[in-house]
Ligand SMILES: Cc1cc2nc3c(=O)[nH]c(=O)nc-3n(C[C@H](O)[C@H](O)[C@H](O)COP(=O)(O)O)c2cc1C
C-alpha cells in the first residue's frame with residue numbers, strides 16, 4: 001500500500017509532503033518501513049525523507065490512539081485559561097503531551113492555534129474544533145465522544 | 146412568509162460557529178420545521194464574524210435578513226414558538242443583521258460577501274459581485290493590472306506590509322518560461338483567523354484573486370499553502386476549486402480569455418516557520434522548511450527556482466474588489482501610507498471577539514472598547530499582544546495609537562496580520578515572556594545559532610529570574626541575549642521573538658521578578 005501511494009504521487013511537482021500526508025491519512029502515522037520505500041520511489045536518500053518527517057510537528061512516526069486530542073497552547077487561548085486546561089487535561093487523561101492514554105483511546109498533542117481565537121480556549125478532536133472549552137466542558141467532551 | 150411559502154434560514158458552517166454547536170442547531174431547526182409543517186430552505190452560510198453571537202442564525206423575510214443569537218439547539222423550540230420564521234420577537238432577537246452596530250460600523254470590502262452567501266454556491270458568489278474583477282482583468286494588459294494594484298496602495302497583509310503592486314511588477318518583468326502564484330495560507334499567528342474565514346466563508350474570492358494575479362504576471366500555476374490545523378478550510382477550498390474548474394473559471398482558457406491558470410491546495414504540516422515565505426517555498430518543494438538566504442528574492446527565484454508571487458490570503462482576496470471598483474475606490478479608505486482596509490481580529494479575553502474590517506486609522510482603544518466591549522471577564526485590560534507571537538505586548542498607556550503600520554512601528558509594536566490578543570489584569574506577564582522564548586525554541590528552523598540556541602537560553606534565563614536566582618544579573622543577561630537574537634538572527638522568527646520579551650521588560654517589569662518574593 002505504501003508503494004502504491006508513493007507511486008501515485010511521484011509524478012507531481014514537489015511530491016514528498018502530499019505523499020507523506022497521504023500515508024498518514026491512510027495509516028494514522030508514517031511507519032519507519034515507509035522511509036526506504038518513499039526514498040526509492042522519489043530518488044531521495046533515506047536521511048532526506050526522515051529529515052522531512054522529523055521536521056514537521058504534525059507528521060507522526062508512532063501510531064496514535066483511536067483519537068487525537070489537540071490542545072491549543074497559543075496566546076489567545078492562554079488569555080482564556082489554556083494553561084489551566086492543559087493541566088486539567090493531562091491530569092484527567094493521565095498522560096503528558098505526545099503520549100497515548102493506557103486504554104489506547106486518546107493521544108494528547110499540543111497545537112499552536114486553530115483559528116478559533118475569538119472563542120478560546122480551543123481543542124480539536126480528530127478534525128473537529130471545539131470552542132470555549134472549560135475544564136468542565138472538556139470532561140463532557142471526553143466522555144461523550 | 147416568502148414566495149412559495151418557503152422561508153430561507155441561515156445557519157453558519159465555519160469552524161468557530163461549529164465549535165459552538167451550529168451543526169446541532171441546524172439539525173434542530175430542520176427537525177422542528179418538519180414536525181411543525183413549516184417549509185424552510187436551510188442555507189449553511191459562512192460566519193459574519195460576530196463571534197460572540199455565534200451560533201448566529203438568520204431568517205430572510207421580504208428580502209431582509211434578521212438575526213438571532215447566540216442560539217443553542219435547546220433554544221430552537223422557543224424560536225419557533227416566537228414565530229422567528231416571520232422575524233418574530235425573541236429574547237435573542239438582534240433585528241436586521243446589517244443594522245447590528247458591530248457590523249454596520251465596519252467597511253466590509255474584502256469581506257463583503259463573508260457570512261452572506263453559501264460559500265460553495267457560485268451563483269451566490271456571482272450574484273454578489275463575484276468574478277467582476279476577473280472579467281475586468283481579462284480585458285487588460287498585464288502591466289495595466291499590475292498598475293491598478295500598485296495604485297490602490299495595497300500592502301501585504303501577511304505581516305511585512307510590502308507593497309503588493311511592486312512585488313507583482315518584479316515577477317512580471319522577471320525572465321522565466323514558468324512562473325507561479327503562491328498563496329500563503331499558513332496563518333500561524335495566534336489571535337488570527339481572517340484567512341480561515343475567507344477560505345471557509347468565501348473561497349471563490351481567493352480563487353479569483355489568485356487567477357487575476359496569475360494573469361497579471363503570466364503565471365499558469367498556483368498553489369495555496371494551507372495549514373493542517375484548518376481541516377475544514379482545506380476541504381472547502383478543494384471543493385471550490387473543483388467547482389471553479391467545472392465552470393471554466395480555472396484551468397485552460399479561463400473565462401474564455403485564452404489564458405491558463407491551474408490551482409492546487411497543498412497541505413502544510415504544523416511548522417510555524419513555514420509561514421515565512423522562503424521556508425514556505427522549501428516546504429512546497431517537499432523539503433524541510435528551512436529558511437533560504439536572500440537574495441535572490443522569491444519574486445525572481447522562488448518556487449522550483451522560477452519567478453514567484455508569494456502573497457497572504459487577505460492580500461489576494463482584496464484584489465478582486467480593487468479590479469472591480471478601481472484603485473481609487475480602495476485607496477480612499479485608510480490613512481497615511483496604510484491604504485484600504487485592515488481586517489482586525491479581536492481575540493483572547495475580549496467580550497465581543499470577532500472580525501472587524503475597517504479603514505486604517507482607528508485607534509487601538511476604539512477597537513478594544515467600541516467594538517470589543519472590554520475584556521470578556523469584565524476586568525480591566527492589562528495588555529494586548531498585537532501582530533502575533535513575535536509582536537510586542539502593548540501597554541494600556543499606548544492604546545491611543547492609531548492602526549497604521551508606521552504609527553505602530555513608532556511605538557515598537559506591529560500590526561502584522563491584524564490579530565489583537567487581549568489579556569485582563571490576571572495575566573502573568575513573566576509567563577508570557579517565557580512563552581515567547583519557548584515558542585521560538587519549538588519553532589526555530591535551526592539554521593542559525595542566535596535563534597536555535599538563544600531561544601533555549603532565553604527560557605532558562607527567564608526561569609532563573611522567576612525562580613529568584615540572581616535576578617539583577619539575569620535581567621542584564623536577558624536583555625543582552627535579546628539584543629544578540631535581534632541583531633544576529635537570519636530571519637524574523639529569531640529576530641523578532643525577543644520583541645514580546647523586551648516589551649514585558651520595558652512595560653511590565655514588575656512581573657519579571659522572583660515568584661513568591
Ligand atoms: C516566522 C514568520 C512566519 C510568518 N507566517 C506567515 C503566515 O502564516 N502567513 C503569511 O501570510 N505570512 C507570514 N509571514 C510573512 C511572509 O514571510 C511573507 O511576508 C508574506 O507571506 C508575503 O505576503 P504579503 O506580502 O501578501 O503579506 C511570516 C513571516 C515570518 C518571519
Ligand code: SF4
Nearest residue numbers: 590592593596636639
Ligand atoms: S532565525 Fe530561527 S527560524 Fe530564522 S533562520 Fe535562524 S534558526 Fe531559522
Ligand code: FES
Nearest residue numbers: 072077114116117
Ligand atoms: S490561539 Fe488557540 S485557537 Fe488561536
